[in-house]
Amino acid sequence: MKKSFYIILTIISFAFQCLGQTNITLSNPEAQQILFGNYNPADYTPSVIINHPDSILHGIVNGVSKDTLINYLLKIDSYQNRNTGSDTVSETRGIGAVRRWIQKKYSEYRAECENRLVVSYMDFDMNICGQSHHRNVLAVLPGLDTTNKEILVLMGHFDTRCQGACDTACYSPGMEDNGSGTVLVMELARIMSRYAFDHTILFATVTGEDQGLYGAKALSTYLKNNNVQIRSVFNNDVIGGIICGQTSSPPGCPGLNAIDSTHVRVFSYSQLNDTAWPSPHKQLARYIRLHQEEKINPLLQTPMTIDLIITEDRTGRSGDHIPFRQKGYPAIRFTSRNEHGNGAGIPPDRQHTTGDILGLDTSVPPDAIIDSFYVDPNYLRRNIIMNGVNLGYLALAPPSPTPEFSLSGDTVVITMHDADTVYKHYRVGIRSRHSGSLYFDTIFTFTNVTQLHLPLGGSDENRYLSVANVKNNVESLFCAEYNLLPVGIGNHLMNNWGIKMYQNHPNPFTEQTEFIIEASDYYNIRDAALIITDITGRTIRNIPLQIFPGKNQVTLNNDGFVKGMYTYSLSVSDKIIATGKMSVY
Ligand SMILES: [Zn+2]
CATH class of the missing domain: 3.40.630.10 (Zn peptidases)
Incomplete structure (x- = not known):
C-alpha cells in the first residue's frame, strides 16, 4: 500500500517535470x-x-x-x-x-x-x-x-x-x-x-x-x-x-x-x-x-x-x-x-x-x-x-543581403538584387579552408557599385565568401557563405551552399559504387540530380534525387557502363554545384 503510493507519487512528479x-x-x-x-x-x-x-x-x-x-x-x-x-x-x-x-x-x-x-x-x-x-x-x-x-x-x-x-x-x-x-x-x-x-x-x-x-x-x-x-x-x-x-x-x-x-x-x-x-x-x-x-x-x-x-x-x-x-x-x-x-x-x-x-x-x-x-x-x-x-x-544595421554569386573566367561576380541595390556599399568577407580559419582572412569593401568583381579564381584554395550591406557605415550581418571550391576538372568551381558531395566509393568500381551527399540542416532539396557523363560530355545517366539534411547515400549499379573515365555531377535546380571523376573497369 505504502509502496504503491510512492510509485504513484513518483509518476506524478515525473509527469510534472516532463510538462516543461x-x-x-x-x-x-x-x-x-x-x-x-x-x-x-x-x-x-x-x-x-x-x-x-x-x-x-x-x-x-x-x-x-x-x-x-x-x-x-x-x-x-x-x-x-x-x-x-x-x-x-x-x-x-x-x-x-x-x-x-x-x-x-x-x-x-x-x-x-x-x-x-x-x-x-x-x-x-x-x-x-x-x-x-x-x-x-x-x-x-x-x-x-x-x-x-x-x-x-x-x-x-x-x-x-x-x-x-x-x-x-x-x-x-x-x-x-x-x-x-x-x-x-x-x-x-x-x-x-x-x-x-x-x-x-x-x-x-x-x-x-x-x-x-x-x-x-x-x-x-x-x-x-x-x-x-x-x-x-x-x-x-x-x-x-x-x-x-x-x-x-x-x-x-x-x-x-x-x-x-x-x-x-x-x-x-x-x-x-x-x-x-x-x-x-x-x-x-x-x-x-x-x-x-x-x-x-x-x-x-x-x-x-x-x-x-x-x-x-x-x-x-x-x-x-x-x-x-x-x-x-x-x-x-x-x-x-x-x-x-x-x-x-x-x-x-x-x-x-x-x-x-x-x-x-x-x-x-x-x-x-x-x-x-x-x-x-x-x-x-x-x-x-x-x-x-x-x-x-x-x-x-540593414537586413543582410541575398546576392547572386557567379563565376566569369577567374573572376567571382557578386550581383546585388532588389532592395540590396539601394546601399551601393558592401563588404565581402573571405575565409579559406586551407588556413582552417573560422574568421575572415580578407575583407573587401565596395562602394558605388551593385556588381562586385573579385579576381579569385585559378587558385587551388577552397574559400568561403559572404557579403554584408553597409548603411551609414554600419554593416548588416554577412549573408550565407558561398563556397568557392576548385575541383579537379579544369579547375571548375562549385557553389555548394552547404551541400558536399564526396568522392564515390569504391573507385574505380566494377559492379556498383556509392556516392555520399551531405547537406546542412538548412537544406531539404527536391529538385536535385546525379548526372553521369562520359569523356565526350554525353549524358549517360540522369538520376533524380531528393536531398535531406545530413548524409544522403546514392548507389549506382554498373548496368551497362563501358570501361573508362566518367564525370559525375550533382545538379540542384538545373545548376551543377559539384563535380568529380570516377572510373569503371
Ligand atoms: Zn552559468
Whole structure:
C-alpha cells in the first residue's frame, strides 16, 4: 500500500517535470505588444534622438562604469543564495529578493530615459527544486523603425548553484557564474536606453539555467510561439573571471592559476563541428570579432581578442543560447577564456561552490575593501563594451543581403538584387579552408557599385565568401557563405551552399559504387540530380534525387557502363554545384 503510493507519487512528479514550462506570460502587456511589433514608434521617440553609430560607440566605451559593476555584484552577493528553488518571500535572501532588485533597477533606468525602457516579468510554471513558479526579468527598448520587426536579445542568467543542484541553504554567491553576465545585461540596459535604435532590444535576465536552461527555454518558447523574429541572441555566462582552476571545461584554460584578461571565447553552433558548413551563428560570431578589431580595440587601452570556437559550448556543458539556436534563431555564447572549475562544484575550484566570490580584501590590516579580484571588473567592463557596441550596431544595421554569386573566367561576380541595390556599399568577407580559419582572412569593401568583381579564381584554395550591406557605415550581418571550391576538372568551381558531395566509393568500381551527399540542416532539396557523363560530355545517366539534411547515400549499379573515365555531377535546380571523376573497369 505504502509502496504503491510512492510509485504513484513518483509518476506524478515525473509527469510534472516532463510538462516543461507552462503558463508562460508577461506581467506587463505593454512589453508583450512591443515584442510583437504592435506599437507606435512615436510613443517611444526620445526628445533628443542620439542614433549616430559613432556617438553610440563612444558612449558605450566611455559609459560602462567599473564602480557600478562592483556595487551591483556586491549587492547580488548579499542575497546569499540564488538557487532557482530558493526563497521567494524574503526581502534579503533568495531568488525572489534578487529578481525584485533587478526589476527595481530596470525601473530606475526607465525613469532616466523618459520611460522608454519597458519593464516586465516573464512568469512560468514548472517544478524546479520544489518551486513551481518562476520569473525571468525583462526590459524592452522599443525600436523606432517597425518596418522590419526583428528584435535583438541580450541575455544572462541570474540563478546560481552549489554542488547540490537544489541546495537552497548554501552560501552561493555566483559572482563569476553568473553575477558577471547578470550585471552585463543590467549595465547595458542602463546605458543603451539613452540611445535610439531602429530595432527593439530585449534585455533578458533569466532564471533556472543551472537546473536545465529553464528560463531561456521559457523565453525562447514564448518568442517562437508568438512568431517574434530575432536577428541575434547574445548569451553571456561566466564572463568576468580571469583565473583558471584545477579543472575547467575545455577548450580554454592553459593551466592552474593561469590568468588571462584579454581573450574571450565566443561559442556557436556548426553542423558536425565542421568549419565548412554554413552557419548563421558563426556569421554572427564573425560580425562580433570584426567590430572588436575595427571599431572597439582602437578605443581601448587593453585590446581584446575574440576566440571563435568551433563548438557550441564547452565540452560536456551547455548554456542558454542553445534553446534559441534549436528554434532557428542565430545565437552565440560569450564566456571568459579562463574558468575556475568545470561545474562539478568541488573546492578549491570556485565554480558552483561557496567560493565563487568577487575577490579578497588583502590589505593589512583588512579594510573591508576588495582589492584582489577573481571577477576582474576591468575585464568585465571590456566584455560589456564588446556586447554593447555589437548590439548597438546590429540594432541599427540593414537586413543582410541575398546576392547572386557567379563565376566569369577567374573572376567571382557578386550581383546585388532588389532592395540590396539601394546601399551601393558592401563588404565581402573571405575565409579559406586551407588556413582552417573560422574568421575572415580578407575583407573587401565596395562602394558605388551593385556588381562586385573579385579576381579569385585559378587558385587551388577552397574559400568561403559572404557579403554584408553597409548603411551609414554600419554593416548588416554577412549573408550565407558561398563556397568557392576548385575541383579537379579544369579547375571548375562549385557553389555548394552547404551541400558536399564526396568522392564515390569504391573507385574505380566494377559492379556498383556509392556516392555520399551531405547537406546542412538548412537544406531539404527536391529538385536535385546525379548526372553521369562520359569523356565526350554525353549524358549517360540522369538520376533524380531528393536531398535531406545530413548524409544522403546514392548507389549506382554498373548496368551497362563501358570501361573508362566518367564525370559525375550533382545538379540542384538545373545548376551543377559539384563535380568529380570516377572510373569503371
Ligand atoms: Zn552559468
